[in-house]
Amino acid sequence: MRAAENPQGSRQPTASDPREAYLALLERITASGARNGTAERDELGDTSAELGRWLRERRLVDPGGERLNPPERAMRTVLLEHGRRLRETAEELGRETEALQDLLSLLTAPRHASREAVEIEYFTDRSLTRRRLEALDSVGTDEFLAMRNGFPDPRVLESSLSADLDMLARGVRMRMLTSQQAVRSQASARYLHALAEAGVEVRVAPTVPLHMNILDRTTVVMGAGPGPQGEGGDVILHSAHVAQGFVKVFLHAWDPAQPHTERQSGRGRAACGLSAQEREVLVLLATGAKDETIARRLACSDRTLRRLLNQIMEKLGASSRFEAGVTAARLGLVS
Incomplete structure (x- = not known):
C-alpha cells in the first residue's frame, strides 16, 4: 500500500546524495499539481537533519523550513544575500580605510599635537x-x-x-x-x-x-x-x-x-686702577687724536705723555697702543 501511495520511489530521501534527494522531493511535490502545504511540511519533516542542513545552506527551503524552493528562487535568494553582504563589507572596508588614512596622517604630520606641559x-x-x-x-x-x-x-x-x-x-x-x-x-x-x-x-x-x-x-x-x-x-x-x-x-x-x-682678569683689575688722566688719554686715543694733540689737551710734555701711555699699556696688559685701545673698548672704558 505504501508503495502504491508513493509511486515515485520506494525509499525516503537521505543525505548520501543530497542533490538526488532534493530533486526527488521537488519532483514529487511538483507532480502533485498543487502545492499542498501540509503534505510539503510532512515531506520536509521526514528528511534527515543532515539533509535539512544542506537544503537550508543552499536556500532550497524557506527560512521556516516548511516550503521547498526551486533552484531559480534559491539562486536569487543567495545572490541577494551575497549582494547585501558585499555592500556591508564594502562599507566596513571604507570605514576601516578612512581610519587607516587618519592614522597615517597623524603619523606623518608635524607633532604639534603632541604638546608637552611645561612646569614654570x-x-x-x-x-x-x-x-x-x-x-x-x-x-x-x-x-x-x-x-x-x-x-x-x-x-x-x-x-x-x-x-x-x-x-x-x-x-x-x-x-x-x-x-x-x-x-x-x-x-x-x-x-x-x-x-x-x-x-x-x-x-x-x-x-x-x-x-x-x-x-x-x-x-x-x-x-x-x-x-x-x-x-x-x-x-x-x-x-x-x-x-x-x-x-x-x-x-x-x-x-x-x-x-x-x-x-684677562688682570686687565679687569688694572682697568679699575686707571687714573682719570689715563682714562682721558684712552678716550683721546679712541678718537684718533695724535700725540701732539693729546699732549696739548693735557698740557703735558711729549715725555710725560709717553710715560702715561706706557703705564696704560702695562695696566691693561697690552703690548702696543693699538692693543691698549682694543682692550679699553672691550672693557667698556671708551665708547
Missing part, C-alpha cells in the same frame, strides 16, 4: 631665586651651563663659588660664558679665576645675550626682568625640549668665545 616657576625676588637654585644645583648630576652678563656683589659671589665647587666635586661638568664687561671687577675676576683653577671651563665673549643657567639640559633658569642681569623676573622652565633650544643658544655664543685667562 616665576620669582620677582632674586634672593628667593638663589635659594631655589641652591636646591636645584644640589641634585644636578651631569652638566651645568651658565651665561653671565654681570655678577652680583662679592658676598653673593663667595656663596655661589662654594656651591659651584660642591657641584664640580660631584662630577658635574661646568661651563661658564661671561661678557667682557662682567669681568671688570676684582670680585668677578677672582671668582672666575677660582672656577678656572678648579676645572670649570670659562670663556669670555664681547657680549652675551642672556643671564641664564641650564642644568642637566632639562631645566633652564633665566633672568627675564627689567634689571641689567634680568632682575625682577626670574623664570625657571622644567622641560628637556625647551632646554635643548636654549642649549643651542648657549653653544652659538660659546663656540666663538675666547678662553678666560688670568691676563
